[in-house]
Amino acid sequence: MGTVLSDVNCSGCGRDHSMGYGIVVKRRHWRQFQRELNSLTLDRIRRAITALANNQRIADATIITLLQHLRSVGAYEPLSFAYKLAMRAQIKGISIRFGMAAWWLTVNPSDLRNPLVLQLAGIIFSAESMPAAAAAIRRMISVTSNPVAVAEFFHYLCNSLFLDLLRSGSDTLGILGKVAAHYGVVETNGRGMFHIHSLIWLSGNFTFDELRRRVLEDPDFAARLTAFLESVITNAIDRALTDDNESRFSEHMPQFSDDICDDDFKEQLLVDSQSVAVKCQMHSSKHNATCFKYGNKSKCRFGMPRELVPTPYIDDFGVVHLQRTNGWITSYNPAIASCIRSNQDISWIPTSSKALALVQLRYQGRYLSSSDVSESRSCFRVHVKFKRQRFGIRNRFLPRCKVFAPSIQCLGS
Amino acid sequence: MQIASTLLQFPSRYTNCEKFSHVGIYRLRRHIRMYLQTLPADDLAEDSCVLPVRTQKPVDRFDNYRWRGENLKDYTFFEYCMVVQRCSRREASSTDYPYDERHPNFETYVQRVAKTSAQIHTVCLHGQLSEFQEEEETVKRGHAMTAAIRNDLAEVLVAFFVPWEKLLALFEAHCPQYKTRKDANSEVWSVIEPSLPHYLRTYARNFSLLQKSKEEVAVDAIGLFEQWWTS
Numbered sequence: 001m002g003t004v005l006s007d008v009n010c011s012g013c014g015r016d017h018s019m020g021y022g023i024v025v026k027r028r029h030w031r032q033f034q035r036e037l038n039s040l041t042l043d044r045i046r047r048a049i050t051a052l053a054n055n056q057r058i059a060d061a062t063i064i065t066l067l068q069h070l071r072s073v074g075a076y077e078p079l080s081f082a083y084k085l086a087m088r089a090q091i092k093g094i095s096i097r098f099g100m101a102a103w104w105l106t107v108n109p110s111d112l113r114n115p116l117v118l119q120l121a122g123i124i125f126s127a128e129s130m131p132a133a134a135a136a137i138r139r140m141i142s143v144t145s146n147p148v149a150v151a152e153f154f155h156y157l158c159n160s161l162f163l164d165l166l167r168s169g170s171d172t173l174g175i176l177g178k179v180a181a182h183y184g185v186v187e188t189n190g191r192g193m194f195h196i197h198s199l200i201w202l203s204g205n206f207t208f209d210e211l212r213r214r215v216l217e218d219p220d221f222a223a224r225l226t227a228f229l230e231s232v233i234t235n236a237i238d239r240a241l242t243d244d245n246e247s248r249f250s251e252h253m254p255q256f257s258d259d260i261c262d263d264d265f266k267e268q269l270l271v272d273s274q275s276v277a278v279k280c281q282m283h284s285s286k287h288n289a290t291c292f293k294y295g296n297k298s299k300c301r302f303g304m305p306r307e308l309v310p311t312p313y314i315d316d317f318g319v320v321h322l323q324r325t326n327g328w329i330t331s332y333n334p335a336i337a338s339c340i341r342s343n344q345d346i347s348w349i350p351t352s353s354k355a356l357a358l359v360q361l362r363y364q365g366r367y368l369s370s371s372d373v374s375e376s377r378s379c380f381r382v383h384v385k386f387k388r389q390r391f392g393i394r395n396r397f398l399p400r401c402k403v404f405a406p407s408i409q410c411l412g413s
Numbered sequence: 414m415q416i417a418s419t420l421l422q423f424p425s426r427y428t429n430c431e432k433f434s435h436v437g438i439y440r441l442r443r444h445i446r447m448y449l450q451t452l453p454a455d456d457l458a459e460d461s462c463v464l465p466v467r468t469q470k471p472v473d474r475f476d477n478y479r480w481r482g483e484n485l486k487d488y489t490f491f492e493y494c495m496v497v498q499r500c501s502r503r504e505a506s507s508t509d510y511p512y513d514e515r516h517p518n519f520e521t522y523v524q525r526v527a528k529t530s531a532q533i534h535t536v537c538l539h540g541q542l543s544e545f546q547e548e549e550e551t552v553k554r555g556h557a558m559t560a561a562i563r564n565d566l567a568e569v570l571v572a573f574f575v576p577w578e579k580l581l582a583l584f585e586a587h588c589p590q591y592k593t594r595k596d597a598n599s600e601v602w603s604v605i606e607p608s609l610p611h612y613l614r615t616y617a618r619n620f621s622l623l624q625k626s627k628e629e630v631a632v633d634a635i636g637l638f639e640q641w642w643t644s
Contacts, residue, residue: 095623
């Protein structure tokens with residue numbers, strides 16, 4: 001019969017299961033199966049359960065028949081391998097609907113440094129009165145004893161990033177252009193802290209071929225595309241600012257007055273984002289263990305240090321090479337850096353070498369199916385109190401979005 | 414932290430596309446072959462599907478599409494999955510459409526067409542686009558686009574982007590020997606594809622994103638060469 005029977009107990013009463021289970025059955029067996037299933041009663045099932053518990057045979061012929069046809073029982077299990085496969089199918093579905101993803105964005109929020117974690121944990125503090133070292137230690141203590149605050153922090157940060165900074169799905173301009181859709185998958189690092197890998201689709205549904213053709217054949221379009229990407233992705237640090245900024249790094253987002261002009265806002269944001277980049281975006285020149293964790297002991301898997309690019313250019317394949325003045329820095333977006341104040345990695349997919357890894361969406365597949373850890377296997381109860389708090393990002397940044405992210409549409413149609 | 418996040422019911426993935434229609438490619442092929450009479454009609458009796466217990470007769474998305482009725486007859490299966498959802502007749506409005514009278518749930522359900530972008534479903538494919546996909550996967554960092562793979566892909570595209578009732582006539586018009594020809598699907602698809610509306614062609618074109626193109630393989634090879642050269 002090829003049946004997957006989810007729950008005889010409730011199905012036998014002729015009801016759908018309260019948890020939404022279904023039954024997989026071949027069409028030609030459906031009538032027989034349904035007849036037998038509907039003939040069950042709670043008493044008959046209880047008698048069968050009692051018999052099994054007492055190591056006796058089940059006397060009910062109908063239940064025996066149904067059990068003989070039972071092949072497997074399935075249920076929804078978050079973060080299982082099947083769940084990850086389903087996520088991969090969803091990514092593919094979004095790609096069919098919206099076309100090629102435009103951005104690949106990884107964000108590693110820093111729970112150890114962000115003041116919001118403390119606030120979510122209910123700790124009252126004053127940034128001015130608290131020396132930096134003491135604050136860091138205190139946060140570390142509160143973080144390890146309060147995973148709920150960290151989970152909330154990560155959730156609010158992701159929502160703020162996608163909904164407020166990117167304005168995904170809102171048909172309005174965000175910091176990366178007009179974003180049609182996003183899909184971010186949460187992962188944990190060795191310490192248990194979350195980070196998120198995400199794909200971002202822009203409105204317009206442009207294709208590899210079309211974009212590459214225009215980049216190669218239309219110099220004006222290529223120049224505008226390069227300017228757009230340069231305005232969004234930064235691979236540079238101004239050495240004149242570096243040393244000074246490292247000491248000026250603040251865990252708090254700078255305050256901008258409402259009447260600040262666009263040029264001043266941009267200038268201040270770039271200075272602030274550089275101070276964050278110096279602290280969070282620099283790859284260690286000594287590397288670390290994770291650089292070589294997939295077997296290649298001689299070459300950093302992040303490709304650090306990367307080749308310097310004095311001026312941006314487009315090669316014969318139509319791949320855009322953005323300016324890079326520092327071989328050890330990971331690409332970042334100034335607005336995101338200033339808001340989240342932690343590590344990120346951003347790439348433009350359609351005309352970058354990242355596309356090569358992305359095609360077939362196997363790259364994400366590797367991320368999604370890299371582990372099969374189920375939290376429900378080690379579940380325990382936690383009593384939590386919610387303390388809702390969101391970043392005030394939207395009001396501060398979105399009026400300025402046009403300064404940093406021209407819409408992809410303005411590149412020309 | 415993961416436990417805390419799950420208990421707080423925070424998502425393990427963040428997306429603004431929350432509504433998905435899931436389509437099994439293997440089952441889609443069987444339905445199409447039944448329509449083209451290259452499979453016996455009773456072959457569907459072997460078809461397995463998830464069914465709610467209260468159903469009086471097996472009904473799934475494919476059945477809903479088959480009995481979608483006269484009003485929605487021009488919808489392709491892809492469009493149908495995207496914008497049409499089942500709705501209880503008790504909650505029906507004047508803008509909903511009844512199923513064909515042959516539909517087992519004709520009395521209890523109607524069809525509701527999406528009116529806002531938030532109601533649109535994203536179509537998710539489950540299964541292999543080609544029955545030779547595994548063979549293809551063995552090609553390291555490459556892609557084998559054989560005639561058989563192209564034909565398999567065309568079969569899926571035809572199933573998604575041509576109303577099923579028109580299939581038989583189209584195949585007989587453009588490829589009369591379709592029951593014996595191994596490349597019938599790709600031949601018919603090459604004829605039909607240019608005549609489709611722009612938006613359907615865009616969706617169909619995006620299917621190629623799930624496969625690797627020759628150009629990417631070429632650039633890929635250059636990248637590999639550069640890596641080898643610098644190492």
